Amino acid sequence: MLFKLAAITLAVALVAGAALAHKGATGVIAERMTAMKNMGRELKAIGDMLVGTAPFDAAAVVQHADALHENCHRTTILFPPGSIDHHSRALPTIWEKPEAFQEAMQKLHNATETFAATAPLSDRTALAASFEQIRKICNGCHQTFRSPDN
DSSP, X not given: OHHHHHHHHHHHHHHHHHHHHTTTOOHHHHHHHHHHHHHHHHHHHHHHXXXXXXXXXXXXXHHHHXXXXXXXXXXXXXXXXXXXXXXXXXXXXXXXXXXXXXXXXXXXHHHHHHHHHHGGGTOHHHHHHHHHHHHHHXXXXXXXXXXXXX
């Protein structure tokens, strides 16, 4: 039950937060916001299937997992130095502690890669464990590197 609530909460927060923060952003900032919004959408779709609020569709899980990993991969290069402005919820900590941020992004990249590799097996227990790992990484990164919702 706790996993179900956590998955739904994460997905809603990612999608809603991305929609609000996106207003007025351009260039690489808009690109990374779009990639993050896409990751939120993929996480929501997967989470809904894992907790049973949507029918489990193994092929759809694979598709969402691949898209999640691709967006994560794209996002790793969308935080170049100086790419912060008032439209972004990205905190200056990203550029003040680039090694810590890159380490967090690498953890997420590895976790989404593992999830994408696990998805074709349709093992819901393994998928749920892998999804929980992604959720924890996302939450940790957001607590450190993203400003709270306004």
